Amino acid sequence: MKIHEYQAKQILYKYGVRIPKGEVAETPSKAREIAERIGPNVVLKAQVHAGGRGKGGGIKLVSSAQEAEKIAQEMIGMTLFTHQTGPEGKLVKRILVEEALDITRELYVGIVVDRAKEAPVVMASSEGGVEIEKVAAETPELIFKEYVNPAAGFLGFQARNLAFKLGLGGETFKQAVKFILSLYKAFEATDASLAEINPLLITKKGNVLALDAKMNFDDNALPRHPEIKEMRDLDEEDPLEVEASKYNLNYIKLDGNVGCMVNGAGLAMATMDIIMHSGSMPANFLDVGGGVSEEAVKNAFEILVSDQDVKAALINIFGGIVRCDLVANGIVKAAKEIGLKVPMVVRLEGTNVDLGKKILKESGLAFYPAANMKEAAEKVVPLAKQQERS
Ligand code: GDP
Ligand code: MN
Secondary structure, three states, rough: OOOOHHHHHHHHHHHOOOOOOHHHHHHHHHHHHHHHEEEEEOOEOOOOOOOOHHHHHHHHHHHHHHHHHHHHHHHOOOEOOOOOOOOOEEEEOEEEEEEEOOEEEEEEEHHHHEEEOEEEEEEEEEEEEEEEEHHHHHHHHHHEEOEEEEOEEHHHHHHHHHHOOOOHHHHHHHHHHHHHHHHHHHHHHHOOOEEEEEEEEEEEOEEEEEEOOOOOOOEHHHHOOOHHHHOOOHOOOHHHHHHHOOOOOOOEEOOOOOOEEOOOOHHHHHHHHHHOOOOOOEEEEEOOOOOOOOOHHHHHHHHHHHHHOOOOOEEEEEEOOOOOHHHHHHHHHHHHHOOOOEEEEEEEEEEOOOHHHHHHOOOOOOOOEOOOOOHHHHHHHHHHHHHHOO
């Protein structure tokens, strides 16, 4: 789960990470009021789940409370486009109003879980600011790393190593060490999957603060953190993914044009592989699960055809716990109600398969039956390509 910058800063503050003074505003008058208190120089920051706001016009420096109100008027309600928002952009509903700080250096500190090393890794770079991805791609030697032994935890000398490599000294060095240790404490205690500070700011006086903050959390750990779960902003998530989560369907939107409905994650993976092998890309990962009901199949079908990127669909069901006739009934009911909309290849196998096939056939709907996965993939890929052209 992702959260907004202002929420990440609230969490980090509790763990001793130093952040600028600021508050969130949903109206221009509130922005003015905050600026009167902490200004006159403030920075207005659009709160959306996407980075690159600086370049996209989502970060504005102003020098009076009056100007804060005027610019807030323009920002709240605007659609922000950055390289991370996608072509549809993101609606700005609130802005963070923060004291404007003078910047001498912009550094980078981030923590993620390195799956290959099976350990969290704390990364730091003196090349912070807005283009850390470029640094990682072109000059990876400028990103310093400390792996964390999960049993021993992140140790003081590791934080000092990083601060030293960043070229810091004196009071700034001490503050940076404390900052990195506190950031790790927050990361660990909240079951975060990512905690990133970019830029980590060094002020003219040599103070160390988080100018930006991003945190993601492991969804499976959220039951342990009700206060973080509360921070979820459904408006920032893919509407179809939100819809699917209501019905306990595992749905992830992907970039291709072949919609998939399958039961079981393993079968979903195999289905995606065979679609790619046959020359297309899956438009989604939709796993209806093991003990699925007719109702859930119907909801899954609706989600599948609501995605404008789906040009053809492959329904691939292995009836182990679930019966093929139940799945067939769910699909037929949904198709009769909302229409087929795209060509659908259906491959059923397992319990009550003959009954399932009979239900599909007698529905009078134009499904494309397939006897096995290979045949199903070879049928659906040209259908998707054909729809893409027409
Ligand atoms: P992002 O572009 O979405 O990552 O947003 P950031 O919060 O990282 O801000 C982008 C850039 O805006 C920073 O790298 C800074 O250069 C600038 N910026 C943000 N806040 C301030 C501030 O308080 N003072 C000054 N002078 N610049 C700021
Ligand atoms: Mn940033």
